[in-house]
Amino acid sequence: MPPVITLESPFAHQVFHQRHPELFRRLMDAHPYGPDERAALEALLAETQKGTISLADDAFDRDTWLDWDRRHFGKPWAKAPFLWAESYFYRLLLGAVGYFDTGVDPFGPFKTAELRSSTLDNDYAWLAEQPHFDAALMASLYGNRADLGFQLIAGDSAAIHDQLVADDSAAVREFFQRVAPVAVTFVLDNAGRELLSDLVFADHLLTTGLASVVTLHAKPYPYFVSDATMTDVGDCLRRLRDLPGDSGNRLHEAAADGRLKIRTHPFHSAPLSFHTMPSDLAEELSRGVTVFKGDLNYRRLVGDCRWDPSTPFADAVSYLPGPAVALRILKSEVVVGADDRPRPPGWETAGTYASIQMYRP
Numbered sequence: 109m110p111p112v113i114t115l116e117s118p119f120a121h122q123v124f125h126q127r128h129p130e131l132f133r134r135l136m137d138a139h140p141y142g143p144d145e146r147a148a149l150e151a152l153l154a155e156t157q158k159g160t161i162s163l164a165d166d167a168f169d170r171d172t173w174l175d176w177d178r179r180h181f182g183k184p185w186a187k188a189p190f191l192w193a194e195s196y197f198y199r200l201l202l203g204a205v206g207y208f209d210t211g212v213d214p215f216g217p218f219k220t221a222e223l224r225s226s227t228l229d230n231d232y233a234w235l236a237e238q239p240h241f242d243a244a245l246m247a248s249l250y251g252n253r254a255d256l257g258f259q260l261i262a263g264d265s266a267a268i269h270d271q272l273v274a275d276d277s278a279a280v281r282e283f284f285q286r287v288a289p290v291a292v293t294f295v296l297d298n299a300g301r302e303l304l305s306d307l308v309f310a311d312h313l314l315t316t317g318l319a320s321v322v323t324l325h326a327k328p329y330p331y332f333v334s335d336a337t338m339t340d341v342g343d344c345l346r347r348l349r350d351l352p353g354d355s356g357n358r359l360h361e362a363a364a365d366g367r368l369k370i371r372t373h374p375f376h377s378a379p380l381s382f383h384t385m386p387s388d389l390a391e392e393l394s395r396g397v398t399v400f401k402g403d404l405n406y407r408r409l410v411g412d413c414r415w416d417p418s419t420p421f422a423d424a425v426s427y428l429p430g431p432a433v434a435l436r437i438l439k440s441e442v443v444v445g446a447d448d449r450p451r452p453p454g455w456e457t458a459g460t461y462a463s464i465q466m467y468r469p
């Protein structure tokens with residue numbers, strides 16, 4: 109594997125030194141946190157910006173983190189791998205605000221606001237007509253770009269394709285048509301609009317008979333601000349029932365008869381790439397095709413490393429136990445399988461480029 113990306117990277121440094129303080133300001137604004145939680149958040153910020161990585165003796169999940177440790181405890185945060193450090197940061201954030209005692213999702217107010225957004229019904233008006241395969245696939249992809257005007261998805265697809273650095277959409281469509289009906293697992297990313305769009309894609313696969321069963325893998329706890337937990341999946345399914353079209357009701361029925369399953373796995377909040385996924389998860393992902401959503405899952409899929417962007421996608425994911433589709437808006441420095449068209453500086457992290465990549469063992 110190429111060298112791993114660490115917090116020494118200017119992009120990762122910016123995440124820890126600019127985005128995290130802003131996140132903490134918003135959390136303290138959104139919640140009536142008392143002096144203890146506020147002090148714990150301030151201490152966490154200071155530690156992750158200047159201190160050493162530590163693991164509390166009485167942490168309830170100490171054994172898990174010792175298992176996931178790669179000799180990072182006791183070392184400076186500034187030298188840690190970006191993926192490992194970000195993941196542990198969110199675990200510590202949850203501890204600081206008492207999540208493991210109260211069960212109150214610190215990001216809940218942001219997620220709720222998105223589902224209550226006054227523009228949501230209008231943005232999903234296109235659902236009134238049953239989307240075809242490409243539109244459903246693109247909705248799931250571009251759901252990963254939070255600020256997308258969703259009418260674009262059903263409209264001018266040429267503009268969208270121009271932004272793709274890798275486009276295996278035809279191979280994805282042909283794959284589903286050839287192997288249908290197939291078991292499909294979604295390794296979910298964000299709640300809110302992204303999850304609503306993923307649900308629309310899942311409904312399309314079930315309704316058209318391309319999927320025999322769809323399993324949604326959510327995060328075991330709140331993570332990376334907006335990542336979907338099991339609770340978020342329930343909330344989004346309910347919200348989808350109020351949006352135009354009938355996807356929400358169909359998925360509700362699919363859940364009732366066992367064609368839609370919702371689950372989680374502890375490894376989805378591990379600070380490690382999928383190369384080291386446990387055998388029970390690998391066994392699950394070997395049963396059909398897996399759709400990996402979003403930037404964080406992409407980093408975990410290929411490894412959060414300094415790949416040459418022209419490296420074939422298949423070379424980076426050949427360890428997978430079965431076929432896979434990766435749908436991602438590029439928001440971090442990791443890129444594989446990109447075409448060689450010239451792009452402006454910073455294109456990897458700008459959040460304006462996207463990729464659709466398919467792996468068949």
Ligand SMILES: O=P(O)(O)OC[C@H]1O[C@](O)(CO)[C@@H](O)[C@@H]1O
Pocket residue numbers: 123194252297298332401402403404405407437439440
């Ligand atoms: O929601 P997504 O698509 O997984 O993106 C999350 C991304 O945001 C960051 O936290 C900061 O850019 C990345 O580290 C991470 O990959």
